[in-house]
Amino acid sequence: MHTQPLILRKDQERRLLAGHCWIYSNEIDIRATPLKTLAPGQPVEILSQSERWIGHGYANPHSLICARIVSRERAQPLSPALWLARLHEALALRERLYTTPYYRLVFGESDGLPGLIVDRYGDRLAVQITTAGMERVRGEILAALEQLLRPTSIVLRNDTSVRELEGLEPGVECVLGEPASDWMLTEQGLEFAIDPMQGQKTGWFFDQAENRARLARYGVGERVLDVCSYIGAWGLRAAALGASEVTCVDSSAGALERLMCNAERNGLAARIRPLQGDAFEVLRELRDQGWRFDTVLLDPPAFIKRRKDEKDGTAAYQRLNRLGLELLEPGGLLVTSSCSFHMGRDGFQRVVQQAGQRAGRRLQLLETGQQGPDHPVHPAIPETAYLKTLFLRALSAS
Template sequence: MDVFLSAGRERRVRTGHPWVFSNEIARVDGQAAPGDAVAVHTAKGEFLGVGHFNPQSLISIRLLSTRREDIDSADFFRERISRALAYRRTLYGDLDGLRLVYGESDFLPGLVVDRYGPVLSLQFLSLGMDKRRSLIVGALQELLQPQAIVARNDVGVRDLEGLPQQIEVLRGEVPEEVVVRENGLSFAVDILGGQKTGHFLDQKENHMALRERVAGGRVLDLFCYSGAWAVHAAHFGAREVLGIDISPGALDLARGNAARNALAQLCSFRQGDVFEVLRDLAARGERFDTIVLDPPAFVKSKKRLTEAVRGYLTINRRAIELLEPGGFLFTCSCSHHMQRDLFLDTLRQAALKARRTLRLIEVGGQALDHPVLLACPETEYLKCAILQAV
């Protein structure tokens, strides 16, 4: 099947971006069913690449190759996944907690594969990838021999592809306990019920930035989830760490992870709405030497951006008000739509409203196993700004 773009609508694809939007398509020759592989051409007939077609989605084509090749073969997926694995091994060796495939950045748009020890946790985010799950699972089984393969397809983006949200065990049996290592520390992972695919793998390098900044200090970890920031802070010498999350299940994980690393005596965890907890801490005159703000994505679509900026502004202002002089704020945004410049401007406004002077120490991004495809800015989403109150 062949798809032809409207005149002049091929420019973004020529730069290496793998998406074709529905309003860029002029015509489809042949009977292309949703999820089929199609060849993409310019209006004049010049070949641009091959990809998965879904006329029900705003992103109607996700390109997998700029060559004429069979993207429906076991060999294709085995080769692509092998390349992704080789890249991670050069970075982390045989680390047991990794993002092995990161969609567009690994030239497999719509596919995420995370490794948690003996378990692989997958997300099929596009119809094209979902229809090829047997090829993908077969390649992963051959290359990695996991004990279990799980599909964490409980994500809203599947609605846009006309796919159901669900969690499935595709192969094997998930162990009763799954524990992974990060920076020499151990963390239990909730494979079937945890956030994302079970654990946050994208903050590995940012966690290390706590070292030499928290020793002897009092630390507040907001939206603490399973306690990765809190446990790292205690490990790096904090005298006291308080973690806050609204989820009882997350707090159980966090307490278990603190105990697993022999740091339970330094870490306490409390259930609560972070916005309300911040107000309460301020009313009681509490102060902290380091505060970590790692909230879920406040903005999941561009039309909600203004509302999200208000949320980031409020929560950062309240956190800044609790900082001791010389204290550090580690504040994050995991939304692509909240781009770096806007995020930093929001932090400037938050400092102004808090009547505090802050200096920007550094801005981190997502871990190296979440590489950014330069031609596809949507693959860059995580910002971790480290600020100091002066």
């Protein structure tokens, strides 16, 4: 597919020159660049209204984010050589950070590969493509990954709803090696089996690994409540740190079944109590039954996926945190997270503080966390900083 010029409207280049790489459809001069002339994934050269060269990228006329910049070097167009170079850069960072090969290898825009996610599970890779531009060069990306890492298996986890915004079909397929229901990883000395074909995300939440490691400095006490536990990353970590009873709450029976298998694998099953159900309903039942915990871990899915969800999502975060605080013993530890970009760090702290007031608790913020360094933040793209994790001590209000 040939490269086509994409001309911006007057004064629309400032944000891009500052480092952002997203171009919205209303920023394009549609007389100079009629959107109907662009095919999904079309390679483009982005130019200002005065024809100042800005970068190489790709376009999708059917998406609100109509184009993305990939390269700012005129001599570095979109090509297999560029993909391989960017993957080398991404791998160099992770090998500097980690002694074991379990991490997010590629984090989209932050690694100069917008629309591409790659998670590494040893010699196996889970790949997610979220844009038409990356879908167009899927074969080149997979070839570059094979050349760089020689994986034994690659699974495409293209079942994210984000693909719908790009007009792409969802799907999951194993494109290298044999499909498998169990891939192994280790974290903080624990072994986990994940499902690369059907598990959430690509099977694991690598973004919380650094925050899970932070639990050790605080201690978790005897009784721990792990809400939205999935397959046990937080809960088994708490058990390994000495908790005698960890109650794990999740809406998915399959996730809890896998959690118990992981607990057996690590010799921790006797300390785990799985509870299936809606998090809000289960927490209300536990509260009304008089349960109390030394540590409460809240790691829910994003309640605010779009700006229009902000009001309802904020209320949901407040309800969940209030319930969690009502279940804490005085002096207990609350570890609470939000992965909603539209819920900023300051806003999340306010929500938790308000939840504390309504629960009759005085809070001390001990530490704040974010996604780990295998999910680097692009300084010019605030959307890449999405995870907030707060470590708080909850005291009686008096």
